[in-house]
Amino acid sequence: MRKAKKARLESAGWKVRSAQEFLGLTEEETAFVELKLALARSLRRKRERKGLTQTELAELIESSQSRVAKMEAGDRTVSVDLLVRSLLVMGTTKRELARIIAEPKRAA
Amino acid sequence: MRKAKKARLESAGWKVRSAQEFLGLTEEETAFVELKLALARSLRRKRERKGLTQTELAELIESSQSRVAKMEAGDRTVSVDLLVRSLLVMGTTKRELARIIAEPKRAA
DNA sequence: CGCGAGTATGTCTGATCTGATATAGTCAGC
DNA sequence: GCTGACTATATCAGATCAGACATACTCGCG
Numbered sequence: 723m724r725k726a727k728k729a730r731l732e733s734a735g736w737k738v739r740s741a742q743e744f745l746g747l748t749e750e751e752t753a754f755v756e757l758k759l760a761l762a763r764s765l766r767r768k769r770e771r772k773g774l775t776q777t778e779l780a781e782l783i784e785s786s787q788s789r790v791a792k793m794e795a796g797d798r799t800v801s802v803d804l805l806v807r808s809l810l811v812m813g814t815t816k817r818e819l820a821r822i823i824a825e826p827k828r829a830a
Numbered sequence: 831m832r833k834a835k836k837a838r839l840e841s842a843g844w845k846v847r848s849a850q851e852f853l854g855l856t857e858e859e860t861a862f863v864e865l866k867l868a869l870a871r872s873l874r875r876k877r878e879r880k881g882l883t884q885t886e887l888a889e890l891i892e893s894s895q896s897r898v899a900k901m902e903a904g905d906r907t908v909s910v911d912l913l914v915r916s917l918l919v920m921g922t923t924k925r926e927l928a929r930i931i932a933e934p935k936r937a938a
Numbered sequence: 939c940g941c942g943a944g945t946a947t948g949t950c951t952g953a954t955c956t957g958a959t960a961t962a963g964t965c966a967g968c
Numbered sequence: 969g970c971t972g973a974c975t976a977t978a979t980c981a982g983a984t985c986a987g988a989c990a991t992a993c994t995c996g997c998g
Contacts, residue, residue: 894956
């Protein structure tokens with residue numbers, strides 16, 4: 723969050739807190755869910771760029787539409803393993819994966 | 831493998847092949863196990879640098895010595911989730927994680 | 939509006955992963 | 969050699985995650 727926005731919200735009476743503070747997660751837990759969400763977003767972006775539906779992607783990775791939806795939603799029942807394997811099947815390279823995880827701004 | 835070594839082995843009658851060729855894995859499967867092994871190696875390196883035993887690390891991450899051993903061995907019964915969570919508990923940052931995955935040469 | 943394509947959510951059953959325990963290997967210092 | 973500290977391997981019951989299916993939501997188009 724940009725400093726300006728934070729200041730604006732706080733002056734409006736909001737206490738700005740991270741997901742960690744809000745949910746009472748530890749630092750590692752926070753980092754972990756953020757990692758998962760970054761992978762989830764990338765999966766969706768990659769799928770949409772290829773013009774695939776969730777159902778089509780499901781077939782590619784030998785899964786089901788519902789699981790793809792959960793993956794993209796960052797559902798807690800989907801593992802990093804599954805996300806990574808799906809991204810790899812979609813042709814993601816190690817370098818790209820690294821960029822996604824580092825989250826500089828907009829990793830593919 | 832360095833080209834020189836490869837040439838040497840081949841002239842000695844060895845057919846040099848990748849883990850993929852040898853085990854009949856697909857490209858994605860290969861990338862996935864390589865990713866796991868990279869994480870495994872980093873975990874070991876990080877632990878040793880901190881002068882911790884597997885048992886001590888196990889307590890830190892609330893697991894057992896045997897599981898730490900399996901993690902470091904890249905055992906197929908350990909998930910990327912567990913490896914990543916363990917690395918995070920040991921203070922690995924997203925950037926470091928990214929370097930480990932990209933494997934430029936020697937990521938911490 | 940009603941339909942249809944795409945997506946989201948809930949919940950099964952079986953598969954995989956987890957921590958724990960037991961036990962076996964390794965290797966330095968005596 | 970024998971210990972003792974460390975690491976590796978095997979196994980198991982319980983937890984978590986998988987794909988599948990059913991169903992509900994969303995939204996553009998006629």
